[in-house]
Amino acid sequence: MMYELLDKYITEYGEIDSLWSDNGVNGIIELFQKFSEIDWQKLHHNLPSKSLEWKIKMLSGIVGDEKNILSTIAILMDTKDIELLDMILIIFNNYNYNIIEDKYGLLSNDIKRKFINHLKNIMPYLNKYYVKLIEEFFKKNSYVETQLNEIGDNSKNNNL
Numbered sequence: 001m002m003y004e005l006l007d008k009y010i011t012e013y014g015e016i017d018s019l020w021s022d023n024g025v026n027g028i029i030e031l032f033q034k035f036s037e038i039d040w041q042k043l044h045h046n047l048p049s050k051s052l053e054w055k056i057k058m059l060s061g062i063v064g065d066e067k068n069i070l071s072t073i074a075i076l077m078d079t080k081d082i083e084l085l086d087m088i089l090i091i092f093n094n095y096n097y098n099i100i101e102d103k104y105g106l107l108s109n110d111i112k113r114k115f116i117n118h119l120k121n122i123m124p125y126l127n128k129y130y131v132k133l134i135e136e137f138f139k140k141n142s143y144v145e146t147q148l149n150e151i152g153d154n155s156k157n158n159n160l
Contacts, residue, residue: 001039002032002035002036003039003040003046005031006032006035006039010057010058013057016053016057026061027061028058028060028061028062029063032063033064035064048075052083056084059088059091062091069095070092070095070106071104074106074107074111077107077115078111080118082126082130086130089133089134093136098141099141119134
């Protein structure tokens, strides 16, 4: 029930502007605070087909338990949009979520590897704000490179 209200609210609210920042985000937060597990499941099922603007609005006010929030982020990790990537990194950094340890088992090794490589590849083209954000993410995931190499080695061994 709450997912449907969230979908309608985001879809009908209009463009992201200063009014959105003042009112829209608070409305999103209120709806997320009432989410049930079924609402989270509906969100995760429908999220891939939503527009970029819808996803950004939704993330601007996402609250709830850590696992559901991070599950939502995991669905969006393959984005090439810098604004959505910005929000993903901020949420990962705010939760101090180590994607290699992945305590909830949300991410396949392939997704982890692609995400890290994507961040490395775009860094030279980004402004200082985004570079600093990515560096902070790498610092919190300080052994990402080593772990990714081990994941690659283990997956080769497992395929023998």
